[in-house]
Amino acid sequence: MIDATMSKRMEEATRLTRAGKLQEAMALLQGGVPEARQEEAPDNAYRGGQTFDGTCQVIDEEEPIIKPASEASASQPGHARQTGMGTFTSGHFSNHAGARDYKLYIPSGYHGQALPLVVMLHGCTQNPDDFAAGTNMNRLAEEQLCCVLYPAQPMTANHSKCWNWFKAEDQQREGGEPAIIAGMTRQIIESHRLDASRVYVAGLSAGAAMATTLAMTYPDLFAAVGIHSGLPHGVAQSLPDALGAMQGGTGPLGGGKAKGASWASDVPAIIFHGDRDTTVHPSNAERVAAQYRTSRRAGAAVEKGKVANGHGYTCTTYPNAKGEPLLEQWQIHGAGHAWSGGSTQGSYTDPKGPNASKEMLRFFLQHRQIGS
Template sequence: MGEVARLTKAGRLAEAMALLRRNAPVKNGPMPDAVLGGLGGKGAGKVTPEALQAFLGRFGKLAPHPHLGGLPGSLRSPVPLPDGARFEERTFSNGRASLGYKLYIPSTYKAQSSVPLVVMLHGCTQSPDDFAAGTRMNALAEEQIFLVAYPGQSQTANVSKCWNWFRAEDQQRGQGEPALIEGVTRQVMGDFSVDPKRVYVAGLSAGGAAAAIMGAAYPDLYAAVGVHSGLACGAAADLPSAFAAMRQGGAVSAAGVPGARSPQCTVPTIVFHGDNDTTVHRVNGDQVIVQAKGATPLRQTVGRGVSSGGMAYTRTVQSDESGHPVLEQWILHGAGHAWSGGSSDGSYTDPRGPDASREMLRFFSDVRMPSTL
């Protein structure tokens, strides 16, 4: 475990993951005391699923990159609010559990007109404030007039505040974390003037995996999905398969996804993924696109460019018969595990890259919930 910790601290996450997987039990089998101590468990030679889950949360943290501008910790300082804007702390409860969240209401919001809603799901170790600062989504909400909800995972649910994307019970419509995130979304829709055809969900890393789950489980709620450095819905169903999926992709398909749209109906999705991501392998971004596409025939165009910060990228757009883009994938060359084009005011961002927040909003702006699914 000391070697795993050393490799992780050094940023050599692929090697650390491989070493951990060679020693990981399938369920509650015996483990060396050194491993048990590293997991924070108690007892001799045994480890509980909860302790393993806690370790997965720590191991799945967003990895700092030598060229990243984001802090390897928490929010540097609060981002000041424009006059008239609000960033409220709120809570949703469904009687079984509750979920705190923050809601950004731009100064330009007027209740007389319906506006879009974007639900943002943070990565491991992050908070709503941190994620808002790093993605600069609130500033864009001021500019383009929409609401932004930031559900916040608690340390009670996961020690590193990761969304539990790898648990089967948290991949189902009407259950677990998806039910709570849906509840937050519908609460905001009920309390504010939100256009029900323009509700979107996006996330980073564990939050990206959770966003993919929300799009698959609630196709009648979210018009489109943004996944940054995440995994497809159903990429894992337990801890061992989570390790495997992060390293080499999961066994996923459009068929059998809980709550998914018909295989003939594409879920509009935009994906960002660095090809030097050692925490979540880039193949997972490919799998998100394959799963979202289903069996829909689309026309593909590929373009390449360089961001103003000097990062090269490949952008692939898949369009329907009318030429309307429905899938978009950005491969960020040389990028690691961080929000592209983000602000160093938040953690785990890469300011060099294309502006993922603005590009996601551009993609979302052309998508409306269809009248029939």
């Protein structure tokens, strides 16, 4: 029986979730005190209004994304920021579904050739600069020659800057946030003449949940997906649903009755999750994998290892009939809710590895769009 204190806590958690404050709600349910946030929406955050079909522009006036203090001095307002490698450009995209700012990393070796594109979706409270710094994906993209697109979720869309993976209107093709991100991706591919057969999407937490939604709804666009500390597609249609899923849900995904059980994708997937994650329950990794396993065959390979002075891990690879790896599931032993192998220059990172960015990019570049 729920006592009065717990009842009041649940009521407050519901209020917080309705306000989009998922992390604060989780902290409250776990016995913590939600941290007060004094953030205000940036002046250039998208606030709705009229949008146009597929318009994309580079911002010339001012960088629209607030950078971490450690990077602020490196930016020159009014221009693409030189990273010492390639360029990190600010832009804005709008279509029938809405509009978002973004950052685009272009490696120094780009001279108009058809490079791959990796779309990176940040987690709650993060922004593109923070996520780029924490994942080190730009450095890897410089070395392996690919572009990296970082869509930005403004506080006007979600108070905690979470992608709204838990809303029914943001779980469909050609509607809501998936349509915005897919449209932005297509526009960048076209404007920079990138390789449409090598387009990938990855994310952390809420960004990972949106990444798997994109793999489910746009399998013709994304050749592979990376899901770090995420949740399955379609398991929530409301904020209370989201909290339940984040805590582990009430049963296994399957049987055709659980939310999300009917969804499946043949898009190759690589999944990372810490087994000490207290924000998104580790059981969600298995539920995510279940949505990608429908056409997988027996013969999974299991590898156990340990990073020097870091975490141990178990990597399970599921091949197709040809022996090609179509699903990799990485369980990081002792890790919490953080990007594995990330840099302390960004938030929600765990430098003790293994390096999720490196492994994701390796996995991605093994795959091309089906039929290409």
